[in-house]
Every structure is written in structure tokens, then in C-alpha cells.
Amino acid sequence: MPRKDNQHKMSATEITPLLGNSTSVKEVDLQNGLSAKTGEAEFSFSSVDRRRKFILVSMAFVNFCAVCSFSILAPFFPIEAGRKGASQTIVGMIFGVFELVIVISSPIFGNYISKIGCKFMYVSGIMVCGVCAILFGTLDMSPDGTIFIVMCFLCRSVEALGCSAFVTALWAILAYEFPDNVTTVMGMLETFSGLGMMVGPPIGGALYELGGYGLPFFILGSLVIVCGLLTAYAMPAIGEGSKLYEGSFFTLLKSPLVLVTFVNISVGSIALGFMEPTFAGHLSQFHLKTWLLGLMFLIAPAVYAITAPLWGYICDKKGYIRLMIAGGNIVAVFSWLIIGPAPFLPFVPDKLYINGIALVLMGLGLGCALIPTFKALLIGANSLGMENNLDTYGKCSGFFNSSFAFGAFLGPTIGGFLVDQLGFPWASCGIALLLGIGALLMLIYMCLVRKLPSLPENPVSMDTKTLNP
Known part of the structure; x- marks a missing residue:
């Protein structure tokens, strides 16, 4: 539990941008753990x-x-x-x-x-x-x-x-x-x-x-x-x-936003890990040369790597954190439905170029969904009264790494099992379902945070009472 003298209030104007508004984010002097000055969160190397x-x-x-x-x-x-x-x-x-x-x-x-x-x-x-x-x-x-x-x-x-x-x-x-x-x-x-x-x-x-x-x-x-x-x-x-925060890592689990973000980090990582043991077998029907097969594996990571700075900039500049997480997963859902393609989409041809389009959408969607998640964890921590200091960042960082590794561990295992039992088209539908669940949970949360002032991350709640986990 935080000490009384470390508790602080956050106004609606301070927290609203972080929760997904288009207003620019306030600058915060995190080294002192206190709000400092107002201004746009611009970054220039x-x-x-x-x-x-x-x-x-x-x-x-x-x-x-x-x-x-x-x-x-x-x-x-x-x-x-x-x-x-x-x-x-x-x-x-x-x-x-x-x-x-x-x-x-x-x-x-x-x-x-x-x-x-x-x-x-x-x-x-x-x-x-x-x-x-x-x-x-x-x-x-x-x-x-x-x-x-x-x-x-x-x-x-x-x-x-x-x-x-x-x-x-x-x-x-x-x-x-x-x-x-x-x-x-x-x-x-x-x-x-x-x-x-x-x-x-x-x-x-x-x-x-x-x-x-x-x-x-x-x-x-x-x-x-x-x-x-x-x-x-x-x-x-x-x-x-x-300063040290007098609470454990498990305090983060009291934040609904942290729990929803955990689901989204994990399903995104599962989707990435699913490809490792399964995609080569799916592409074998096209009889590709080895170098071309390797190139297909590079498409999604390359798009992810190239666009990651853009997603980070949009997140810091505009503050569309929750919307980016939900929207990115929805784009990724479409990519997994057409890469199979899904048996209930007979109008989508099972062609190599469709797989290429799906991989591009996959890299775009997962990048958009995963990059803002660390900031979402910080918001959840702030809503519980955890100050912006190195101790809080360490807890959020450990939570992020653990969540991502959890999905990376499950992804290949789930992928191999689903493909063995159902075949690649239906297995890819299963991954799309997981991503859809992540997006749906975030959209539900976005609606609830506007309706329920009692939620810790609600701007009204954070403005009208002292935060205490």
C-alpha cells in the first residue's frame, strides 16, 4: 500500500488524453513523480x-x-x-x-x-x-x-x-x-x-x-x-x-485496464508464435524455393519493424491508446481469416498473393495493437496510486515482458496442436477468434469506463477521490 504522503490526485484534463482522447499528452516530470508542465508530447532526436x-x-x-x-x-x-x-x-x-x-x-x-x-x-x-x-x-x-x-x-x-x-x-x-x-x-x-x-x-x-x-x-x-x-x-x-512504492507486482492486477491489456498482449504474442511451427507447412502447397519461403516469413516482421515507430509516435502524439489496441487487433483478425483462408469465406482464393496481403495486414495490425500496451499498463498503475518513478516502471516492464513471453510460449504449442487437429484454415480461425476476444474486451472496457465512475481509470473517479489500491 502506498504511503499517504505519496498519494496524489490526477485531474480529468491530465488523464483523459492518456485514456484515448485526441488531446495531446501532458508532460510529466517522472523523475520527481509529479506533474510538471503542459505541452504536446513531441519527440525529436x-x-x-x-x-x-x-x-x-x-x-x-x-x-x-x-x-x-x-x-x-x-x-x-x-x-x-x-x-x-x-x-x-x-x-x-x-x-x-x-x-x-x-x-x-x-x-x-x-x-x-x-x-x-x-x-x-x-x-x-x-x-x-x-x-x-x-x-x-x-x-x-x-x-x-x-x-x-x-x-x-x-x-x-x-x-x-x-x-x-x-x-x-x-x-x-x-x-x-x-x-x-x-x-x-x-x-x-x-x-x-x-x-x-x-x-x-x-x-x-x-x-x-x-x-x-x-x-x-x-x-x-x-x-x-x-x-x-x-x-x-x-x-x-x-x-x-x-522513491519506492510500498506494494507488490500483484497490485497491478487490481486495475481493470491492466487485466484487459494483459489479454491483448498475450493474444498478440500467441498470434506471432503460432506462425513458427505451422506456416511453412501451409505454404508447401505452393512449392516455393527455399529463399522465397524465407522471404514470406520475413514479411510480417518487416512490416511490424518498419511501422513500429509510427505507431509509437501516434500513441504519444494523439493518445489513442485503447482505440489503437482494439483497432489493431481487428485488422489482425481479418489477416488471419484470409491467410487460411477461413472455410466460411469461400470467395477468398487460396493464392500466394492473398497470403502476402494477409502477412502485411498482420504486421500492421499487431504493431498497432502491441506498441501502445506498455503505456496502457502505466496508466493502469497510475490509477492505483502508483507514482511515476523507476519502481513503478520496473513493475510495469516486468508485467509486460511476462505477458508477452506467456503468449510466445503458448503460441507454437497451440499452433501445432490446432493444425494437427483441425488443419491450418480452421486453426487460423482460432487465432482470429483470440484476437477478436482481445479487441472486444478492450471495446467493452472503453464503453464501461465512460459509464462507470467507480472504475479506477475513469477520469471522473481519478479526479474526485484520493487514489488508493
Whole structure:
């Protein structure tokens, strides 16, 4: 529970833009946890001071290198693991344990970010990721069978802990350093994450062909370690002397907006993860060459990466947070209905170009829906009396990472099961249904928040009573 002297009121004019109005967002001095001055939330890289430019550029580079190191094993590891006695089911579990560990650990890191130290958590997480990547590159020398499998699980689990730590700290730092443009800079970093996810597999495949199993991990792992060392030396201290919020991570669950946002983050991540084990089989009917098949897999991530900064800018500039989440999911619903295509849409031809259109819509819709979610979590936290400080940002960041990883863990599992039982057309309808449920919940919430003053996120409620979770 927050201390009485830390509780504060928010006026309707302050909170309404954040809830989806077209009015510009108020600038907030998040380092002091107090409202500061009125003005539009404009972002210009040239106007950012040197200190924050370094933070943003270094995080972009770290994001790119780290995601590359996570994704390089996709083209060759299943083959190598099979040679070492691991079944395809075990290989899938080795991939899945990474997300499962993040689901569990991210809330813990977020809850204790102020006590651990934001910069320490960020740098140490990067270093753990780099070291584990190098260690993973030595597992081809492990004895076959059980020992190899156990070492793979251990290495991926520890690497996931490092990833969870540094990503949780990363989003918290961004919110702390760029309070008025958090979704704009988040969109910019998502571009580099998307690029890393796109180029990681081909880089991994090329290095594997060049130098064998270990080379991709040795090079990318070493690059990640160098990033960590440079960050440790050059990054300024973050959030020293920040106030602590006397509440746990689970306090966030008292906000209806946080709960609805959790559903939308998870279903969006499920939709992305669904593609990994299922889409290649669906495209096999078109008898594509390998390079063209790979290109089809790149369409949705490329559109997502390119448009992410735009969605972030619109979110910060206009404040259409809830509307963007609902609208983006509705667009994504249409993409999943035509990619099958849905059996109840006989007028949609099952052609390659239709799949291409669906992938473009998928990247647009999921980008629009996912980018504003972190800001929605911040609004939910504010409505519960949690001040805008590093401790709150850590809790929201941990919640966001855990929600996304939860969907990323379920997506491939659900995808493989649905395709085996129903076939790809009906399975894609199932994903469309999940996305539709997310959009519907947000639309219902938008209606209720206007009708029920008792909701914590209602501007009237937040203006007329002291907030207390």
C-alpha cells in the first residue's frame, strides 16, 4: 500500500488524453513523480541531450545484437540436436523453456528493480546472455543423449534469466528517461528487435556453413559481451534515489485496464508464435524455393519493424491508446481469416498473393495493437496510486515482458496442436477468434469506463477521490 504522503490526485484534463482522447499528452516530470508542465508530447532526436542520445543508441544496438544471438540457432540447431539424440519434441521444449523462464522471472525482476539497481540489472543481464550464448556454442562437444539435453535446458534457462533481467530494465529505463515519449522510443527499439529477429537466422545459417556449430554463438555472444562492457563503462547512473512504492507486482492486477491489456498482449504474442511451427507447412502447397519461403516469413516482421515507430509516435502524439489496441487487433483478425483462408469465406482464393496481403495486414495490425500496451499498463498503475518513478516502471516492464513471453510460449504449442487437429484454415480461425476476444474486451472496457465512475481509470473517479489500491 502506498504511503499517504505519496498519494496524489490526477485531474480529468491530465488523464483523459492518456485514456484515448485526441488531446495531446501532458508532460510529466517522472523523475520527481509529479506533474510538471503542459505541452504536446513531441519527440525529436536532434533535441535530445547527449546523455539520453547515448542511452537510446546503445540500447538499440544491444537490442539488435541480443535478439540476433537468441534467434541464430533456428536454422541448424534442430538438425544438430537430432544428431545428439534429442527428439523434435525435446527440441521444441528447449526452445519453449526460454519463454517460460521469462514468464516467471520478469515480474520478480520488475518488483525488485529499485533494490537491485536498474543499471546493474541491465548490464548484468546483457553479460549473462552473452556468456550463455558462447557456452551454448560448445554443447556440440557434450556427450550425446541425456547429458546434452540437460545442458541445453540449463544453458537456455540461464540465458533466459539474463534476457528477462536486461529487457525488464531496458523498458523501465526508457520510461524513466523518456516519460513523455515512451511509446515513440519503444517503437524505435522494436524496429531494431524486428531487424535482429529477421537477420538472426540467415546470419546463423551463414556462419554455421562457414565455421560449424560453434561459430555463430561465439561471434554473436562475444559481440553481446562487448556491448555489455561498453554499457557498464559509459552508461550514466539511472534512477539513483528513486522513491519506492510500498506494494507488490500483484497490485497491478487490481486495475481493470491492466487485466484487459494483459489479454491483448498475450493474444498478440500467441498470434506471432503460432506462425513458427505451422506456416511453412501451409505454404508447401505452393512449392516455393527455399529463399522465397524465407522471404514470406520475413514479411510480417518487416512490416511490424518498419511501422513500429509510427505507431509509437501516434500513441504519444494523439493518445489513442485503447482505440489503437482494439483497432489493431481487428485488422489482425481479418489477416488471419484470409491467410487460411477461413472455410466460411469461400470467395477468398487460396493464392500466394492473398497470403502476402494477409502477412502485411498482420504486421500492421499487431504493431498497432502491441506498441501502445506498455503505456496502457502505466496508466493502469497510475490509477492505483502508483507514482511515476523507476519502481513503478520496473513493475510495469516486468508485467509486460511476462505477458508477452506467456503468449510466445503458448503460441507454437497451440499452433501445432490446432493444425494437427483441425488443419491450418480452421486453426487460423482460432487465432482470429483470440484476437477478436482481445479487441472486444478492450471495446467493452472503453464503453464501461465512460459509464462507470467507480472504475479506477475513469477520469471522473481519478479526479474526485484520493487514489488508493
